[in-house]
Structures are given as structure tokens and as C-alpha cells.
Amino acid sequence: MKIIIDEGEQYDQTEVIIHCKKCDEEVLLLLSKLKLQEQKIIGMQGEVAIVIEPKEIFYFESVDKKTFIYTQSQVYESPLKLYEIERLLKIYGFFRATKSTIVNINKIQSIKPKYNSVLLLEMENGEKLTVSRQYAPILKQRLGGNDYE
């Protein structure tokens, strides 16, 4: 893929034009990644609403019918339900780890399989999360690799 960046004072806003023979999977992936830049999540900290970029989020957790957003060191409350978040951020590297958590794959440091078929995730901030046996195959599939096909 050829990438041309035309920088100039005459441009008021950033514009992306894709020239392609066919709108294939590669182009669609590129589009979804561009859209990721636009996707924002609102997190509440008390009365204050904060705009959070998905790439800053480590995971979402639902506790007592409330949804919490965990970043590197902050916790926010989200007005969204887990199933809404799952649908919204699925294509951006988020996956359902348990019935009450959605994890950002890009923030996982390492994965350790346990003897009871659950996966232990060590996040980049040192937190440890688990992927239940029910959802472990989904993560393996998301990570791809011919080893699971």
C-alpha cells in the first residue's frame, strides 16, 4: 500500500482520500482504524464527564449493575451497558473476558493459561484479570494464528 502525506499551510482540516481498485478487506480495515480515531467514550468521575479514547482504556467492569472504566490509574463510571460497549468497541481490540468484564487486547502484557482452562491476563499496569473458560476460545480466535484454526 502506498501512503502519501501532503503537508501544507493551505489545508484547514485533515482529509483522507483513499484511491483503490476495489474496496476490499484491507481498505475496510484501514477505514475501521481511521474511525477508531473518532470513537470516544464518556466516563464520569463524580459530576465531571471526561472524554476517554478507547486506546487509553484497559478494561470495563460491571459491578452491581454499574459499569466502570479502568485506565492506567483512573476509574470512571460509564453510562453504557457492557453489551453496548462490546458492540461498540469489538472491532477495536476489545473482547468479552467474563460475563462482567470487557478487556482491551492491546493493553494485555502477557497471557498465562491455567489448569482449569481459564486464562490469566497480566495487564500493562500490573493488574491481573481472568478470562473465563466460556470466553477463552473467543480470545484465542481473536488473536488468530494458524495454531487454533
Added chain:
Amino acid sequence: MSKFIHNIAQWKFMISLYFMASMIISSIVLFFLGMRSFDFLTIWQILITCMVAGATHYIYFTHWSNPVKISVHVVVLYALILIASQLFGWWKLVSMNVFFKYTGIFLLAYSLISIGFWVYYNNEEKVLNKNLNEFKSKEL
């Protein structure tokens, strides 16, 4: 309640693992002893033993250190097999020689299964982390 359901699901999973391993091992052992079939009753006896064995596996989910977990599990599982064997008449503890023979067989089988699991999970961990790194580099 959900914790209870979760534990039941774990237990069910462990029972199926133990039952599968028991059937394979006992089939191989019995084949070499010249037996070609299982009694209906024996299958249920094995299943009952596996249900208790599945519960002993919770030792591995404790916060004890690995050597303690393994030691306690080996002893508890062997005690269970010994009791089940005497109860169901799989083999009779008639002398110390028989005891040592079966203890040796048990330890060998336990070691082989443990090594098998260790190799499998070690490989699984490497593959998962390799795929994770590839996924993350693609996303960048």
C-alpha cells in the same frame, strides 16, 4: 449464588477430565491384563471416584505454594484411589509388596500426566503470547 454456580461448573469440568483420563488409563492397563470389556457397574464406580477426585482438584486453586499444592494433592488423591480400590474391589491390599507396587504405578502415572500437562500449558502460553504480540504489532 453465581460463585456457587461457577464452582459447580468448574467441578463438572474437572470430573470430565478425571473421568476421561481414568477411562483411558484403565483401558490400557486392563488391555495388558487381558481384559477387553468394562462392567456397567465399574464405569459408575469410576465415575463416583472421579466426582470425588474432581473435588480434590480444588487444592490447585488455593493460594498455597506449588510444592505444597502438589504434595497435598498427590497424598489426597492416592488416599482416595486406595479407599475406592478397597471399597469397589479393584485390587486387594494383601501385603506391603502390593501396596508399594500400586504406589509406584500411581506415582509414575501422576508424574507422566503432570509432565504432559506442564508441556501442553507451557506450549500454549508461548503460542498465546506470540499471537498476542503479533496482534498488537498489527494494531499499531
